[in-house]
Ligand SMILES: Nc1ncnc2c1ncn2[C@@H]1O[C@H](COP(=O)(O)OP(=O)(O)OP(=O)(O)O)[C@@H](O)[C@H]1O
């Protein structure tokens with residue numbers, strides 16, 4: 001492989017990893033910091049992807065709604081808004097109830113969203129999917145490599161912005177309350193914290209970021225269909241978060257990259273090693289491999305590659321001298 | 327300050343609290359005693375809004391709080407501690423305390439983007455306040471330790487510390503003395519008396535009779551979910567029904 005194709009491969013790989021890293025950041029806000037068990041990650045990712053596809057995509061001969069052909073940034077913003085609204089509705093109904101209700105209902109929502117994508121043909125074109133989605137900045141150059149590098153730049157920028165915003169939010173009194181709720185909801189309520197309101201905030205913010213990740217994915221790949229949004233994605237993202245370090249934003253980003261490398265690498269190895277007759281089982285072998293990684297991680301390094309900070313909020317350290325300066 | 331009328335709580339068929347009425351006067355340190363299983367902690371749970379009562383009414387500081395939620399009651403100035411400590415286990419002792427104050431600027435997440443300086447200043451004030459309390463409770467050296475490393479007695483102190491952080495009108499203490507060494511207990515008693523002089527009303531559940539008799543007036547006695555009697559330390563001690571209840575006899 002020459003240097004150029006290596007670079008091209010790296011850009012492609014990292015761009016895909018960044019969709020996962022971003023989704024992982026969103027889940028970290030919910031599961032890592034607040035202890036919310038969202039089992040419908042892929043559903044909110046899909047809402048974002050379809051929103052951007054409908055807003056930015058071309059008019060198709062066989063749809064009744066969509067084809068607005070709007071600029072891609074508007075697609076991204078729209079994705080954030082719709083996934084946040086979806087999260088607000090789901091969260092408002094379920095976050096007051098017992099904890100397991102959130103898991104059950106988010107799982108149900110993800111399945112429902114996938115079914116909607118399959119059956120709402122006049123909007124989503126069902127299993128045929130939405131195609132020819134525009135990729136931003138791709139008009140600047142003829143080269144596919146430059147396109148991909150520019151897109152990677154957009155993704156890195158988004159991750160950087162979300163990382164900064166999340167760190168500000170979490171390493172603060174707000175983040176302290178989230179962790180208190182995660183640790184003991186009843187004690188937090190007895191100390192005057194409106195547990196429902198905080199959980200709803202964390203849930204909506206996290207889902208909005210998942211929606212953005214979905215939109216970035218849709219406009220990069222240029223084609224989405226319901227089978228991109230299977231429940232296995234939610235499982236992958238949890239593995240990424242646990243491997244990277246639940247409760248640590250850098251860990252969430254890192255987990256996305258590491259596990260995506262394992263996932264795509266194992267795909268290549270399996271394709272090379274398994275005899276042709278067994279290639280159909282390759283997907284199952286991969287899932288087993290990822291499950292194995294998860295199990296080993298839980299056994300030997302349960303806190304993940306980067307463990308969560310011992311002290312959540314910036315200013316809560318006994319000796320002011322050892323406080324970080326910023 | 328606090329008025330309870332015909333308060334009841336059933337758990338299935340069990341009448342854990344059964345038509346209890348009493349008042350806690352403003353500025354008092356009222357004691358609540360009774361044998362194990364008398365319904366004292368359940369009464370606290372009702373007062374603090376952990377769950378709604380089956381019947382009756384609770385008035386606090388002029389508000390009907392009968393059906394308010396726990397966090398709403400806290401905001402009116404009524405804070406409780408737990409008999410079995412409920413620390414935020416994976417948070418440091420200092421952060422356990424700093425979580426408590428109400429209406430912190432930084433509890434609105436957008437303020438951490440937009441008003442970082444103001445949040446930081448408030449954080450420093452809250453930290454000073456928390457460190458003072460840690461010093462008083464002898465937990466200063468443990469400030470940066472996670473709460474799950476504390477001993478049982480230290481956890482009771484942490485409960486008390488969190489309650490003090492809230493600057494409440496009234497504090498409900500559920501067995502503050504359990505597991506605390508006598509010297510420190512003496513100091514805590516002094517501190518409660520001191521806080522009381524500064525205007526905080528107390529309602530204290532305690533099995534340590536020395537503590538109750540020296541600190542509390544009046545004293546309420548519960549048995550089998552009902553209020554048996556109330557009065558000064560002397561009156562209660564002389565009441566034969568109280569002795570009966572504690573020795574296991576069921577009041578007629
Ligand atoms: N959540 C609950 N569900 C069912 N029963 C309960 C519950 N909480 C308390 N009880 C029962 O209510 C009765 C009163 O319990 P409570 O904890 O109020 O006693 P207490 O006076 O605080 O006793 P102790 O001095 O031992 O702490 C007990 O019989 C107890 O088993």
Ligand SMILES: [Mg+2]
Pocket residue numbers: 366367368409
């Ligand atoms: Mg009790």
